[in-house]
Amino acid sequence: MNHDASDLFGLFAHFLVLSLLAVGGAITTVPDMHRYIVVEHHWLTDAQFTASIALAQAAPGPNLLFVAVLGWNIAGALGTLATMTGILVPSTVLSLWVTRWGAQRRETRGVRAFTSGLTPLTLGLLLSTGWVLAEPYLRNPAHRWGALALIVVSVLAMLRTRLSPMWLVALGTAAGALGWV
Amino acid sequence: MSAPTSPRELFLAFNRLALQGFGGVLPVAQRELVERRRWLTKDEFVDMLAVSQVMPGPNVVNLALMFGDRTFGTRGALAALAGMLLAPLVVVLALTVLYVQFDQYPAVTGALRGMGAVASGLILSTGLKLLVTLRRNVMGLPIGLGLAALTVLATAWLRLPLVWVIAGLGSIAIAIAWNRLRP
Numbered sequence: 069m070n071h072d073a074s075d076l077f078g079l080f081a082h083f084l085v086l087s088l089l090a091v092g093g094a095i096t097t098v099p100d101m102h103r104y105i106v107v108e109h110h111w112l113t114d115a116q117f118t119a120s121i122a123l124a125q126a127a128p129g130p131n132l133l134f135v136a137v138l139g140w141n142i143a144g145a146l147g148t149l150a151t152m153t154g155i156l157v158p159s160t161v162l163s164l165w166v167t168r169w170g171a172q173r174r175e176t177r178g179v180r181a182f183t184s185g186l187t188p189l190t191l192g193l194l195l196s197t198g199w200v201l202a203e204p205y206l207r208n209p210a211h212r213w214g215a216l217a218l219i220v221v222s223v224l225a226m227l228r229t230r231l232s233p234m235w236l237v238a239l240g241t242a243a244g245a246l247g248w249v
Numbered sequence: 250m251s252a253p254t255s256p257r258e259l260f261l262a263f264n265r266l267a268l269q270g271f272g273g274v275l276p277v278a279q280r281e282l283v284e285r286r287r288w289l290t291k292d293e294f295v296d297m298l299a300v301s302q303v304m305p306g307p308n309v310v311n312l313a314l315m316f317g318d319r320t321f322g323t324r325g326a327l328a329a330l331a332g333m334l335l336a337p338l339v340v341v342l343a344l345t346v347l348y349v350q351f352d353q354y355p356a357v358t359g360a361l362r363g364m365g366a367v368a369s370g371l372i373l374s375t376g377l378k379l380l381v382t383l384r385r386n387v388m389g390l391p392i393g394l395g396l397a398a399l400t401v402l403a404t405a406w407l408r409l410p411l412v413w414v415i416a417g418l419g420s421i422a423i424a425i426a427w428n429r430l431r432p
Contacts, residue, residue, distance in 0.1 A: 087305060089411050094307045095372060099404040100411035107408065119348070119358075122365035127344050129267045129337025130274050132307040136338055137345050148342065159306025160314060164326055166304055167315050177430050184386050184430075185423030188393040189415065191376050191383070192400025198373030199405045205366055215366040222370025227378060236367045244363020245356045 071111075071143045076150050079142065083135070083154025088162065091186050094132045094155055096193035099200045101138065111142045114204045121201060126237060205249075214249035251287050256321050256328035262286065263313055263332030268340075274309045274333075282316070289316070309333065387429040388422070396422050 082104055086097040098121070105111050112120070120141050124134035132155070139151030173179055205215035222236045243249055253259045266281040267274055275298075282289050289297070301311035310333060317329030351357045383393030399418055403409045 085412065089415050090305045090307070091415070097411060099408070103408050103410065118365050119361050120345075122361050122368050123344055123348060124341055125368040125371075126361075126364045127337065127341040128270050129341060130270070130307055130309050130333060132310060133334075133337055133341045137341060140342055140345050152338075156306075156310070159304070159311070160330065163301075163304050163306055163311045163314050164318055164323070167300065167318060177427065177432070180387070181423050181427035181430055184388060185426035186419060187386055188383060188388070188396035189400045189419055189422060191379055192397035193404060193411075194372060194376030194379070195397070196401045196405040198369045198376060199401070201365065201369035201372065205362065205369075211362060215362070218363060218366040219370040219373070222367045223374040223377065226371060226374035233371050236371065237364055240363035240365075240367030241360045242363070244359040244361065244366075247355065247359050249359060249363045249366060 071147075075109075075111075076143060076146055079139070079147065080150040080154045083151050084158055087155045087158040090155070090159060091190055094135055095197050096190060098134075098197040099193070102200055105138065105142065112138070116141055118201060118204050126241070211249055214243070218243060218249060250290070253286075253288060253320055253325075256317075256324050259317055259320065259325055260328040260332035262288075263317075263329045264336050267333045267337050278309055278312065386426075388425050392425065 086094075086100060089100075090097050102117055106114055106117050117138070120137040121134045124131065124137050127133065135151045135155045136148045139147035139149070141147070143150070202215065202219055205211045218240050222240070225231050225236055226233070240249075253262065262281065266277045269281075270277045279294060283291055283294050297312055297315050298308065301308045301315060304311050310330065313329040313333045314326045317325035317327070319325070321328065348357070348361070380394070380397070383397070384390050386393045388396075396418065400414060403414045403418065404411065
């Protein structure tokens with residue numbers, strides 16, 4: 069797909085804003101990235117969007133790298149540059165500044181109200197992200213039951229056992245390759 | 250306790266732990282920084298994690314920044330950040346390019362679909378696991394759960410832009426918490 073400079077700039081600007089809203093991690097902004105990239109601009113299909121995130125989960129490293137894959141799939145190396153600098157620069161600058169400033173003020177009423185107030189939103193956004201990622205599979209009758217089984221098994225294994233997530237990723241890969249999903 | 254001796258050592262340590270992190274770096278970071286290298290005590294690690302979670306940006310990246318900053322200032326922060334991101338970035342982009350070459354094979358697309366389903370399950374379970382922390386929240390469990398449910402409704406179902414959700418629901422939540430914290 070070809071994108072002009074204004075598309076790339078729009079992408080960069082959108083990720084700059086998301087960087088500052090990503091309280092609880094970049095993954096919590098997935099619903100909004102989906103809205104912007106798939107629903108509003110049609111730069112990626114639902115399947116491409118979900119595949120980008122799955123690829124980043126399958127590779128080692130911080131989950132944040134799905135942002136690099138999304139950028140790459142939208143516009144190649146320039147896309148990666150736009151999304152990664154967008155998502156990293158504001159939060160990095162703010163993070164360093166706040167760490168130095170906030171070290172002595174952690175117990176003040178303002179900081180505590182901010183922290184406790186945003187915790188439920190952070191958790192809601194995590195659940196939302198799980199849903200947005202699962203929905204395309206669950207909508208498709210060919211994949212619905214296999215995907216649902218894998219999701220349920222992963223959730224139960226994470227809640228009830230100390231199994232490493234790596235084994236679940238391996239299980240999902242094998243089940244998928246064998247055509248069960 | 251020990252400490253890293255140079256930004257270069259920081260870079261290599263974070264590079265190493267990032268490359269081990271399949272399905273999330275946080276558990277590996279805990280094992281490497283606390284148990285293996287003893288650069289942090291368990292309590293220090295949890296403290297840093299708490300702060301990194303409420304700040305915008307990826308948690309483990311914030312953690313790397315904070316730890317780097319504490320040891321060698323801005324140079325340390327950038328060394329830790331680069332160590333955490335550079336090599337995994339190359340790996341994931343290589344995988345992406347490979348995937349596009351093979352995406353006409355049903356086994357390959359199936360494998361990725363399987364991973365995707367597991368990935369969504371991992372994220373759901375992280376959210377579910379952490380819901381119990383709302384019990385210790387100053388707003389109390391019912392209000393906390395209510396706000397979490399409204400957030401899900403607004404972002405997953407109504408698909409409202411995140412800016413509005415944080416500005417609207419977020420300000421209400423912070424105001425409630427501020428009130429409850431009245432000295």
